[in-house]
Amino acid sequence: MRLLTKICLSAWLFAHSHAICALTSERILGVEITTFGVTYQVKSNGCTTKDNFRIRALNSSPLQIELLRNKTDNCKITLALGTKISYTYAELGLKAGQKFRLTNFLAQNSQVPTSVAKNTAER
Secondary structure (H helix, E strand, O other), X not given: OXXXXXXXXXXXXXXXXXXXXXXXXXXXXXXXXXXXXXXXXXXXXXXXXXXXXXXXEEOOOOEEEEXXXXXXXXXXXXXXXXEEEEEEOOOOOOOOOOOEEEOXXXXXXXXXXXXXXXXXXXX
């Protein structure tokens, strides 16, 4: 019985440590900052959804926000312009008018128009 408990515990720890390690900072194709929130343009193989991501906020001045991918998109269609994922300011943990900085890097060789990619400044 103890051996079975150790095996189950080891499997659980492996599964959860792997999930934690799987979080990677997303190299974004572009970003749009509006009065409603932030819309990221991200790489997609056809199945990317908001559930593929988590937000990490670093309590600093201004607040630093990073988009992390926690699930790989294993579909086979490569979308040149990716897909858009939107978050309200409340979902990002921001209050109305609060300053913030997005910390994700732009992807190299982004095919997104420059006007979209330039919107990476602070608000």
